[in-house]
Amino acid sequence: MLPSISLCARPVTTWLSLTRPLAHFRPHMDPDPSRPVERTIRTKLTNVFQPEHLEVHNESHMHAVPPGSESHFRVVVVSSQFEGLPLIQRHRLVNEALKEELSSCVHALAIKAKTPNQWASDPSPGKSPSCMGGSRGDHTVEEKLKAGRE
Amino acid sequence: MNSLIRTTARCLRSGAAVCVSRPAHGRVWSASARLLCSAADFQKDLGEMVKKDKVVVFMKGTPAQPMCGFSNAVVQILRMHGVDNYASYNVLEDQELREGVKVFSNWPTIPQVYFNGEFVGGCDILLQMHQNGDLVEELKKLGVRSALLDTEKEAK
Numbered sequence: 037m038l039p040s041i042s043l044c045a046r047p048v049t050t051w052l053s054l055t056r057p058l059a060h061f062r063p064h065m066d067p068d069p070s071r072p073v074e075r076t077i078r079t080k081l082t083n084v085f086q087p088e089h090l091e092v093h094n095e096s097h098m099h100a101v102p103p104g105s106e107s108h109f110r111v112v113v114v115s116s117q118f119e120g121l122p123l124i125q126r127h128r129l130v131n132e133a134l135k136e137e138l139s140s141c142v143h144a145l146a147i148k149a150k151t152p153n154q155w156a157s158d159p160s161p162g163k164s165p166s167c168m169g170g171s172r173g174d175h176t177v178e179e180k181l182k183a184g185r186e
Numbered sequence: 187m188n189s190l191i192r193t194t195a196r197c198l199r200s201g202a203a204v205c206v207s208r209p210a211h212g213r214v215w216s217a218s219a220r221l222l223c224s225a226a227d228f229q230k231d232l233g234e235m236v237k238k239d240k241v242v243v244f245m246k247g248t249p250a251q252p253m254c255g256f257s258n259a260v261v262q263i264l265r266m267h268g269v270d271n272y273a274s275y276n277v278l279e280d281q282e283l284r285e286g287v288k289v290f291s292n293w294p295t296i297p298q299v300y301f302n303g304e305f306v307g308g309c310d311i312l313l314q315m316h317q318n319g320d321l322v323e324e325l326k327k328l329g330v331r332s333a334l335l336d337t338e339k340e341a342k
Contacts, residue, residue: 123311131294138294144256145295147310165255165309168247176284 073106073141077134081113084133088152089114091161095146099167110146110164114155123149143176228282232290237303240328241272244287245297249274256309257297263316267325268333301328 071094078092091112096105111130118126126149131138138145146164236242241264247253249261264272277284277296284296291298291305299306301324306312315321322332 123314124305124307127307127311128292135294146256162310162313165259167255168253168258176281 071106073137074109077109077111077137077142080133080137081111081130084129085113085115085117087113087115089155093161095144095164098164099144100169101143106141107143108164109142109144110148110161112148112150112161114150114152116152118149118151225286228286229290232286235273235275236290236300236305239273240302240330241269242300243272243274243297244277244283245274246276246278248276253278254296256295259309260297260299260312263312263321266316266334267321267330268336269325269330 074092074094078090081087081090081092089112091110093110094106094108095110096108097103099105099108101107113130117129121129127147130147130149131145134142134145146162148162150158243249243257243260243264245252245254245257245260247257249265252258252261264270275283275287277287287296287298288294293305293308295308297308299308299312306315306324312321315324322334325332
């Protein structure tokens with residue numbers, strides 16, 4: 037069994053925020069209208085992959101960006117369309133589906149792309165590593181946040 | 187320091203014999219000369235950069251001081267496998283590199299990992315490869331023995 041790695045270089049209090057309940061996708065529920073980027077991501081991933089399971093987490097609060105930002109996301113996509121595809125191909129498909137968002141307002145996208153069988157044997161969405169402040173003072177992030185607001 | 191930061195050189199193709207070299211600490215010496223380099227030349231340079239070393243990482247910050255949790259995760263994974271002799275490029279110090287590598291790899295985010303000139307993926311993919319054992323095998327193909335194999339051997 038390979039040892040797990042420690043994703044924190046320094047102790048970080050934001051790990052506590054990871055204990056909040058996951059926002060599972062349910063088609064009959066309306067997404068939060070105050071989060072347009074999250075809504076768009078859900079819609080696009082649903083349309084492209086017809087997923088059996090989909091999670092879209094806005095992790096912007098874990099990073100050095102203003103409150104309410106929609107710049108950093110983690111997605112879990114479970115779809116039979118990933119059958120037989122290597123990881124990189126799966127991630128490229130997700131990137132392609134969210135091409136517009138990634139070139140405008142989304143600065144970071146963590147992806148877990150699994151087949152239904154893989155998800156059934158290991159239904160863990162994963163955790164993003166702690167921010168190390170790289171977004172602070174990063175003018176490209178500022179531009180993306182501005183693009184998200186417009 | 188666990189990594190080597192390689193120098194890159196870009197030359198003007200228009201006929202002028204001006205070369206701009208990037209010293210090991212990553213700062214650009216002549217911004218005006220670089221601006222004259224065409225985008226195609228830069229992509230060609232990237233093609234050479236990813237092949238010069240077995241393991242190449244484009245990241246935010248340096249292996250000694252990562253500036254992003256995802257980049258740090260890549261550094262930690264490589265360190266865990268005993269891979270400490272790799273080329274790393276700090277995209278935060280070079281906006282042209284930062285945008286150029288995204289075009290070159292057709293990959294929208296940083297960090298980006300290359301093995302033997304071939305794009306492997308970002309933090310998520312490297313982490314999954316580490317967790318499912320694929321990374322040990324891929325390193326073996328590079329002629330690199332993962333330190334985890336020695337760790338497991340000692341444990342037995």
